[in-house]
Amino acid sequence: MKLWNRKKPHFPVLVFFFSLFLVFSILHNERSILQIQDHPDHAPRHHIPVTYVKPNRLTHQNHVTEVLDRFSTCNSTREYSGRKIAWTDNLTPEPLHGGRGESLESCDVFSGKWVYDNSSYPLYNESECPYMSDQLACHKHGRSDLDYQYWRWQPHNCNLKRWNVIDMWEKLRGKRLMFVGDSLNRGQWISMVCLLQSVIPKDKRSMSPNAALTIFRAEEYNATVEFLWAPLLVESNSDDPVNHRLEDRIIRPDSVLKHASIWENADILIFNSYLWWRQGPVKLLWSTEANSVCEELDGMGAMELAMGAWAEWASKVDPLKKRVFFVTMSPTHLWSREWKPGNEGNCYSEKSPIDLEGYWGxxxxxxxxxxxxxxxxxxxxxxxxxxxxxxxxxxxxxxPSIYRKFWEALKPEQLSNPASYSDCIHWCLPGVPDVWNELVYHFL
Incomplete structure (x- = not known):
């Protein structure tokens, strides 16, 4: 009887643990699948050995790297080799004083709320800025509610330095201020030009034709406010400021040399990068690779490589001689259900800010x-x-929503459903990018 009692539990116990193992395995697999569906860029890959590449090299074994342009192609594409950017080896640790903007303040100027202020805002009129872009001129293109122009950013427990155009020009006297990045950074550049241009006589200011590098010049101050089109920071086949809508996006993940040869001569630099990395896989053409053999990587992974190549350049900057800013990502508002549960629209017809502090979409x-x-x-x-x-x-x-110039003819089905073609990425001017530039002024 004792012997039977000792042996009897073995079978049920084994069944119990085996069942528990099956349930755990199923739940784990379902969770992994859901994570991949929610974040396809983060799907697990086969283990890849990591090798480190020194970025921004002019030549390699007498091989001169061919410059990428919109006609460049990959002869073949293989799996990502696991190469990473090695850029921190020669970086000397420095104290934080004089560094990242938020560490300079007794309070965080990036934490606050929007306050309606139609007495001191907008800081300029859309129609009075001759350099306004039709992509951002919302009132000109039919937007009648102008409240978007009257909001002021109010940090908690402190104030932003009040915008003073003459003082800003004095800070820029004899200097080159250059914005480097994509169309969102171009919008910030246009905002800065509109904020500054009104006090410069017409015969003392000029704007160069639209090109990869576009320059606004103020003779009186011997200063320029410039924009360099470099949406991916590193060299890419999308570096043409007009013709950059291509089927495959190809980058040199280890080189900013093409763009840096232009931006390194500026005194104040404002960089951004984000949106272009959210548009599917990216082709990698390493500078050492012959015969246009590319690798492919998801957007976030490719951006990390590009940021490493850019950071290697930035690590050599003397902050006493050159001021460098990096603008964090500009959010989109593509799904109104995120701030208005049950609604299936987007930013179209929205007329006021989100008032839930700490909101993330x-x-x-x-x-x-x-x-x-x-x-x-x-x-x-x-x-x-x-x-x-x-x-x-x-x-x-x-x-801008629907209130902007669209460069391609809109289809009848789009016109019948305005939300379907709303621009919920860029920003109306005057508007949000003016505050970004107030922050630049605050920290200069």
């Missing part, structure tokens, strides 16, 4: 933000961070 990719923050934190005093993401998240009302 899917237009801000937190994993990418963490990756960028990790890179920037290693640069210490080399780069000042303009953390515009959270404050811009609240401004679902600030996008």
């Amino acid at each position: 899917s237009g801000s990719d937190l994993p990418t933000m963490n990756m960028v923050d990790n890179v920037l934190s290693k640069l210490n005093s080399k780069v000042s961070v303009l953390n515009i993401t959270q404050l811009s998240e609240y401004r679902k009302d600030g996008h």
